[in-house]
Every structure is written in C-alpha cells, then in structure tokens.
Amino acid sequence: MGITSLKPSDLKGDPRPAGLLTSEQIPSAVESVLSSTDFIDIHTHLFAPEFGKIGLWGIDELLTYHYLEAEFFRSSPTTPEQYWALSKRDQADAIWHALFVENSPISDATRGIIAVLKAFDLPTDTTDLADARAFFQAQTIQQHTRRVLQMAGVSSVVMTNDPLDSAETPVWMNGGLTDTQFHAVLRLDRILWGWPLHWQLLVSQDYKVDEHASGNSISEIRRFIADWCGRMRPLYMAVSLEDTFRFPDASITSKILSEAVLPSCREFDVPMSLMIGVRRQVNPAIRLAGDAVGIADLLAVEHLCRDFPANRFLVSLLSRENQHELCVYARKFSNLMPFGCWWFMNNGSIVEEITRERIEMLGTSFIPQHSDARVLEQVIYKWRNMRGVLGKVLTDSYRMLDADGRRVSHHDIQRDVNRLLRTNFEKWTRRRPD
Ligand code: RAT
Ligand code: ZN
Secondary structure (H helix, E strand, O other): OOOOOOOHHHHOOOOOOOOEOOHHHHHHHHHHHHHHOOEEEOOOOOOOHHHHHHOEOOHHHHHOOHHHHHHHHHHOOOOHHHHHOOOHHHHHHHHHHHHHHOOOOOOHHHHHHHHHHHHOOOOOOOOOOHHHHHHHHOOOHHHHHHHHHHHHOEEEEEOOEOOOOOOOHHHHHOOOOOOOOEEOOEEOHHHHOOHHHHHHHHHHOOOOOOOOOOOOHHHHHHHHHHHHHHHHOOOOEEEEEEOOOOOOOOOHHHHHHHHHHHHHHHHHOOOEEEEEEEEOOOOHHHHHHHOEEOOOOOHHHHHHHHHOOOOOEEEEEOOHHHHHHHHHHHHHOOOEEEEOOOHHHOOHHHHHHHHHHHHHHHOOOOEOOOOOOOEOOHHHHHHHHHHHHHHHHHHHHHHHHHHHOOOOEHHHHHHHHHHHHHHHHHHHHOOOOO
C-alpha cells in the first residue's frame, strides 16, 4: 500500500500519534511549557548588584513605585508636596495605609505587591509593614537577586544604562559589568531628545559637539557612542519618545538619529529600540508618576523602517490606539520587531487584547512582553501575570488550530514559547544572553 496523507477526520477516535496532544491536553501542556521556560526580560530599569544603591529592591521601594504613587494621590488627602517631604519609609507607610489598609488593593499595581508578599510567605493583610521590613533587611542582595530571578522564571535581565548618569559611571569606568545574568542597553534619551540640555555634558567629557549638533558634532557623537559601546557592550541602543515624535523632520532628534545613532547601530550590529507615545510631565507635581500617554504618528516608524533597511528596530508603543497599526507595519517591514506591552499597556485586559492581536497578525514573530521592572521583586508578579495571559491566549490559539485540523505537540509549544520569549530577541540582537 502506498503512502497516503491522513486527514484529521480519518483520525477521529483513533489514538493520536505519539507526542500529539488532544484538545483537552492543550491547556496543561501550555502551562507546563510556560512554567518551565526561563524568559529573557528584554527591558527593565533594574541593575546588577555590583551597581550598588541604584539597584532598587525591598518593600519600601516596591510600595513607592511610581505606578502606586499615582494611585496613592487618588485615595489620600496627602498633597504631593507633603508626600515628597516624607522619608522613603514614611512614604511607603502612607501608601500601604491608603491603598492596602483603607482600601482593597484590587488594581494591577497593588495586587502586584500582594503577590510579592505572598511569594515570600509574608503577611498580606497587616496594618503595618514590620514583618516585610524584617524579611527584606535579612537578605543579602547577591543571593536575593538570584532567588528572585529564579522565582520569576527569568534567566537574563536587560538593564537601561544611561551613559550620562554619574551614578552608573563608576562601574563602567572600572572594568564594566561582570554579572552574567544582567546585560547593558545604551539608552540615548538625553542625547536624542534632550540634546539642548545635555550637549555640554559631552563637552565636559571632551567630545567636540555644539548646541545645534552642527560641525563635527555628528562624528563626535559617533565617537561617544563607540566609546560607550566598548564599555557597555550593549545588546541594543534605546530611546523613549513623545507622542509628538515625527521622522524625518528638521529637529535635532531626527538629525542625530539618522546621522549618528542609526549608523552606529549598523557599525556595532545592534538594534535600535524606540518606545513611542509618552507625554512627559503633564503633572510635574507628582514627578515620575506625572507622565501620560498620547497617540503617536506611526508614519515615523514607516519612514525609519523603509529608509533604513539595514537597521533592525524594536518598537513598543504606549497608546492602545496604536497597537493594531504597529502589527500592520510589522507585516510590511521585516526589520521591525514589536515588543512588550509598555507601562499603561501592561494591564491584564490590555495585555490579553494586544497579545491576541499580535498572534493573529504575526504568529510568533514578535516579543510579547518585557517587565519594565524598576524594583527587583516586581519581576515575580509581572512575569507571573504574563504567563497567565499567555497561557490563555496560546491555549485558545492551539485549540482553534486543532479544530481547524492541525494537531500540536509539546515540542511545537516549546518551540513557539522559546521563540516568543527568547530566540526572537537573541536573533534580533545577534547575541545569546545567558
Ligand atoms: O514604565 C516606566 O517605569 C516608565 O517610567 C518609563 O521608565 C519607561 O518604561 C521608559 O523606559 O521610558
Ligand atoms: Zn522602561
């Protein structure tokens, strides 16, 4: 008898070939792959322990996260001025009292705190923070960091490194990063959109630039970037941009991006990450919590992807209204990698919507999430939440595929999850973080 191809209907009632899952087995297989696969956290504000104090961790830092500060001012009569005059510990107490004692912590950011406390078996419903403080004080940062990353199922953490931040320079000037779980990113906000306020910092480091980025400025900025690439070995370069970002235009941002940064990305063979859509400091009184969101004009992304085909772009957008358009552009440009559900997009319902939309339009050719963690232990709840959403979305996708006539195996699920949360990034950066 010759070889004939089997139609799914031929297999009805038959035992499935080894490795192929029944529709009923799909949810637990997806869950098991997601819980046993370590992810690469491709954008955070965390620091390796060797950076010392600028690496935030512990209950007081968790509670004073700016996502919680924004919620605090809605539920407390404390004014921003009164709040900023308090010590960190008193700020944390005030937030705990307002959001966790006097109110139910049902927002995503407040539930995150509860999930972290629970993960360490700490009380979640006390009126004070004594037990939590005692627990965190007893930790040593090296061991605690390893444990937290393991609890979060994260193998590598990508930092955000500002070459003009004097708090970071001691590490970079003294041999650089040694921790193999952490990786650098060259963040260029102060150069790309903050040039008028920061060009003199380059002058003070002996780069011959001027206020208008004219003359030798472009080649000097490239020399600056090259020096910092040497020190940091960044996985990519990055900038966050306002909703009003336009490209190309007559701005210094456009000039430095096209003439210095993108050529340097090509020279060092690294992608450029663009996070677009922030409306900075609409309420400066609440500081970091005072940024908002605006709809971006993605013509800028279209121009960049088309006019710079030899550059690879990682793009994340802050406005929900821009998400579908980004998927459409990713279908047009293979040098565009959508990533993450950034900041105000990182809420359960919106993450689910965006992730479904991306799978529907892009299959597995995108990077679903980054944590954006600023405080170490946040990775525990942020990645737990993401695994929950991905579990639902992938299960539904595989079940629909099964109903359409193609069965999936554990191997298929593992390959897809690896691609989404590991290898898409490794291929994009041409590097393999641990
Ligand atoms: O999500 C955040 O914490 C924001 O404040 C920003 O830092 C943003 O993620 C960024 O990288 O600009
Ligand atoms: Zn960030």
